[in-house]
Amino acid sequence: MPFKQDVLWYKRAIIYQAHVRTFYDSNGDGIGDFHGLDQKLDYLAELGINTIWLMPFFPSPLRDDGYDIADYYSVHSSYGTLEDFGKFLGSAHERQIRVIIEMVLNHTSDQHPWFQQARSSPQNRYRDWYVWSDTDTGYPEAGINFVDTELSNWAWDPVSKSYYWHRFFSHQPDLNYDNPAVREEMWNVMKFWLQLGVDGFRLDAVPFLVEREGTNCENLPETHAILKELRRKLDEQFPGKMLLAEANQWPADLRPYFADGDEFHMAFHFPLMPRMFMGVKLEDRKPITEILQQTPAIPPSCQWCLFLRNHDELTLEMVTNIERDYMNDTYAHDKTMRLNRGIRRRLAPLLDNDRRRIELMNGMLMSLPGTPIVYYGDEIGMGDNINLGDRNGVRTPMQWSGGWNGGFSATDPEKLYAPLIQDPVYGYPAVNVFSQRRTEHSLLNWMGRLIAVRKTTGVFGSGSIEFLYPANHRILAYVRQLGDETILVVNNLSNAAQAVELDLRRYKGNILIEMFGKNIFPRVGEVPYLLTLGPYHFYWFRLRRI
């Protein structure tokens, strides 16, 4: 069944971030694959999600979990074939689920044939596809992203006896976007996947495409020009497809990525996410409202992407030093939980497995302005394994059941690409899809209801937001509005019951209908509207004038 004509579909999307490798192993080799993912699409449809974002599945030496691509035109053999991908894509579309794939534009693996050719000789035709130098002193203002592993953005290549530029791991040389051939080829790559039917791209590390002396080599006008050119081609040749920017920047620096609605359709709101955690820990809405006050308006066709957790560490790049210290001390007291400038933990452990806080955070995720992303496994409250290196602790196999290998794979446990979570609290016998499906009030079923309620209205995806500022700072309250539809959201960020008086006089005469139970609350009058909320409780009210 074809999708309805809806160029703004991404505003109504509920995105589920999955990794083929981690989701379901259909052939018993211990590694998830496209055929397995295909088999679990009904689960995702049942949960209510309507878009999947797949992490890189291309041929790769997997030194950075696939973000080190060695071939942009194929599928990693562990995950299947191009044909398997096509079949999966068709199955997803049949279920009205769109598929966004990862596109790593900034760099390749050092195993990519382009780089192998480039390093072989300064005269090679691919030499200029990467950024080379005789010294390691260029672009000194550029920061180092992986501060825990890299000392410099330049790496010495013993083969060609010169330095190459890399903003991430040294095995990920940056492509040279000043070279028209590179720009053309990367568009060809995108075109290839678009022709197969993908619905959009998450473009990885986009601020770093171009380097210029005297700058920090981020967010440069030349980079924006390249991205705009990609967008122009996309709109011309593949209307209705979407670009999502991964740019871990402050709101003011992010805003140019939307340009006049002619660059990216969506961008992650990185600074908001840590402040949601901070707000709940501080029991204070201030961090959340302040960052959203600083968030500039974006063109009507554009959208923020909101998330609680993802495959990376909980990034603390976009916070002040005081805030970073606070976050580390409160959410990562064990220093092994920290990585680079972030915290490598999943949602449930971060929130002490407190069901009320998990619900509150998801409630905010689904009701603040933007398109929400659910990281695989967080819908059942999966845990992490901080004993696994890098960010692998949050990339363990999906826990489908309490049986053999958590229902993920039929292979021997020793052959799994990564060990399952087995601790008594978060281990697969305790936390799995099978048992939560059978329990009416499980987190999984609650998430399904939350998503279903969100999908009853377009307000959350497309509406305006206006914050109320009740004197009780533990209460985060806002009004979402679209057309004649108005929704009031009230969140208690505190672990104690709270009373709050809301100034709703401009909505005088409306009655409040609680959106989950559909119960009626008193009519709004002249006096402050008094509400009481239990610990970490939240309300979504539809305002109706009847």
Next chain:
Amino acid sequence: MTEVKLAEESFLTDDFLRQLIDVGEVDILVGVPTHNNAKTIGSVVETIQAGILKYFPRERAAIINADGGSRDGTPELIVSAAIGDAGRSSKVYALRTLHSISTQYATTPARGTALRTILATAELLRAKACAVISPESTQITADWLTTVLRPTYAEQFDLVLPTYSRHKFDGLLLTNLLYPMTRALYGLRIREPYALDFAFSGRLGSQFLAQNAWHDETAQAGSETQFTLTAITGGYRICQSYLGSKEHVERRSADLVPAMRQTVGPLFSSLEPHFSLWTSRTGSQPVPTTGPEQEFTREPLRVNRKRLREMFLIGVAELESVFQSILSPSTLAELQEISRLEEGLFRYSAELWVKTVYEFAAAYHKTVISRDHIIQALAPLFRGRAATFLVENRNGSADDVEHNIETLCLEFERMKPYLLEKWNGRE
């Protein structure tokens, strides 16, 4: 019925309660009692805010103003120290919201009610540590906040009292009566039993709130001193923190009797309920003290010694019949004798002073006349003792003065049996 009664008796207004609901539970509370302090309160509250942000950036904190009917905009200045997210763009960065709220407990100032309001707020907000800062403490620094609050917040002390650098002639009532007598009675060397800048724990605050006779005007007047005495007699953990220089606040001579009501009255009153405690203690022990040793400031301070002696002489002459009810004949005779001495020979000795004070305390216990009259009658005699103190220390160094104070303290300790003798005596 009980609930109705409680509601009727509540001294917190509904509006203030509403504000407290919005503040919610706090870790740190700073109370500021005020009455027409607009001249000084701006810088004081700004410094309090800076101290909270510097030393307690992660803690839930609030500033609460108990105002006695200011008409000069004092409450508004305090409220403006709040840091929030609603339209007010604060110049300072804060991790979390800082509430700064105000309530007017009456249209005329009453220190007891102000303290009661702060105590009730601390209890309702479940403050782990609460500081009270005087609006006149213009010498306050941001460091004060950690100096007074940290021992309570992090080291389980229940009461943190200040020590200051004072001019050698500042705080004469303190050095000649309150400090030495409190020390002799209860065995703790507390330099400032009557403090306007101090901090306390939630449990001490709640204890005092529950037990104090808030409807008794006499008790209200001396609530700060009573608070210290409650901590001492209740076995609470007490420490002292050095807060730097104390600026001298000019007082009129008419201020002495109210000051004695606030300090000496509660001290005398404490003797009855705590008889077994003070009679069982001998000598004295230091209390834990943070910060440098107390030093005297060199700021010039003029005190009219001649006037003090004159008022002493007038008192001895005019209050003879009152003193006959209070003092032993020998003590009264000695006082009359020194009152006849020429100015140059006048000396009110430490021993005679201690005997005087102890006889007043015993008379207070026996209520030989109105207790308030007893306190009033002590005022002129204190002036005589103060005049002698000024003479004895006129050329003294800081160490000399400290030595003389210590000598007086030891005299109070040595003569403690005399108090007991008078206390138990029939007369």
